[in-house]
Amino acid sequence: MKHASPSLSAYLDGELSSEERARFEAHLERCPDCRAERDRLKGALSLLSRLPPSPPPSPNFEQHFYARLAAERPAPRARLFDRPLWRWLAPGLAGVAASVALVLVVEIRHRPPPDDLLVGDLDLFENYEAVASVGVVENQEDVEVVAHLDELGVRK
Amino acid sequence: MASDPDAALMVAFKGGDERAFRSLFEKYGRTMVSFCNHFVRDRARAEELAQDIFLKLHRSAGSYEATARFRTFLYRIASNHCLNELRRAEYGSRRALEASEGGEPPAPTDPDTLPAGTSTPEQTVLASALGRAVEQLLEGLPEKQRLAFVMGRFEGLSYEEIAHALGTTVPAVKSLVHRATVSAAAALAPFMTTGEEVAP
Numbered sequence: 001m002k003h004a005s006p007s008l009s010a011y012l013d014g015e016l017s018s019e020e021r022a023r024f025e026a027h028l029e030r031c032p033d034c035r036a037e038r039d040r041l042k043g044a045l046s047l048l049s050r051l052p053p054s055p056p057p058s059p060n061f062e063q064h065f066y067a068r069l070a071a072e073r074p075a076p077r078a079r080l081f082d083r084p085l086w087r088w089l090a091p092g093l094a095g096v097a098a099s100v101a102l103v104l105v106v107e108i109r110h111r112p113p114p115d116d117l118l119v120g121d122l123d124l125f126e127n128y129e130a131v132a133s134v135g136v137v138e139n140q141e142d143v144e145v146v147a148h149l150d151e152l153g154v155r156k
Numbered sequence: 157m158a159s160d161p162d163a164a165l166m167v168a169f170k171g172g173d174e175r176a177f178r179s180l181f182e183k184y185g186r187t188m189v190s191f192c193n194h195f196v197r198d199r200a201r202a203e204e205l206a207q208d209i210f211l212k213l214h215r216s217a218g219s220y221e222a223t224a225r226f227r228t229f230l231y232r233i234a235s236n237h238c239l240n241e242l243r244r245a246e247y248g249s250r251r252a253l254e255a256s257e258g259g260e261p262p263a264p265t266d267p268d269t270l271p272a273g274t275s276t277p278e279q280t281v282l283a284s285a286l287g288r289a290v291e292q293l294l295e296g297l298p299e300k301q302r303l304a305f306v307m308g309r310f311e312g313l314s315y316e317e318i319a320h321a322l323g324t325t326v327p328a329v330k331s332l333v334h335r336a337t338v339s340a341a342a343a344l345a346p347f348m349t350t351g352e353e354v355a356p
Contacts, residue, residue: 009334043348044341054190
């Protein structure tokens with residue numbers, strides 16, 4: 001057996017199998033160089049074990065962590081829109097909403113006053129599903145119906 | 157994993173139990189600060205890194221497989237994070253500057269005079285010098301050796317656990333730990349008395 005030094009640390013750490021350990025110890029009996037190296041490494045390990053423990057974290061370590069964790073979490077509304085279903089539905093609903101908006105704008109621009117119609121009915125955009133269920137908006141009366149779906153008890 | 161209660165907690169957290177995550181943080185948060193401290197030598201920064209590690213753990217719960225020991229999973233995240241930290245150029249340059257301002261090398265010392273509990277002012281000075289020598293040793297080690305050495309010598313991980321954490325083999329860890337230990341013996345030689353021979 002050549003010098004067994006690559007196994008020396010594993011030997012000191014108790015990481016050799018019983019067979020490897022027996023072989024290694026047989027070598028140590030015959031090899032003063034390896035014995036000297038063993039003692040040198042053992043002395044180093046003894047020193048390392050005497051190092052003082054790491055200082056404890058600051059008293060507000062945990063508090064800081066939970067604050068960071070809370071800051072990282074998305075708001076409930078944002079989390080709703082992170083869900084896979086919404087990721088699929090959102091583009092389609094946005095398209096429907098944009099179409100409805102375009103129809104509304106064209107409709108309103110080609111109408112005579114009253115001009116306060118658009119501002120008053122902006123809240124109809126708040127529920128894309130409700131707007132989409134209406135289909136094409138034909139006239140001002142339709143716009144008003146859409147804007148007040150909730151009052152009419154229409155299921156969204 | 158029935159034999160690993162921490163893995164069970166991680167699985168519970170993966171299922172939405174935030175209290176399980178909290179238990180893991182309470183158990184390992186301080187350990188991670190200590191681990192990171194071996195890489196940055198700055199307690200405030202070590203605390204930030206430990207928090208980063210747990211934020212990553214929180215985000216990566218979905219990728220956790222119950223077949224993995226929790227501790228090695230955590231140390232894998234921690235190792236990668238500390239390596240990234242070490243690789244930051246600005247950090248390296250700052251450490252080099254501090255090293256150039258270091259004190260004189262320590263005088264030879266009998267290890268038995270080092271503190272083991274209560275300590276005299278003399279012993280405190282010696283322990284401090286030993287601590288600096290170990291810090292310089294760690295800074296001089298190659299990255300993988302440093303990680304393996306810290307996990308094995310200071311964190312108490314087995315070679316197998318280190319291998320899992322580093323994504324390598326047990327024989328590779330054996331080699332990494334041995335080379336680092338030989339370097340440690342050289343670096344700490346001024347603290348050792350000669351002629352000591354103790355059977356393992």
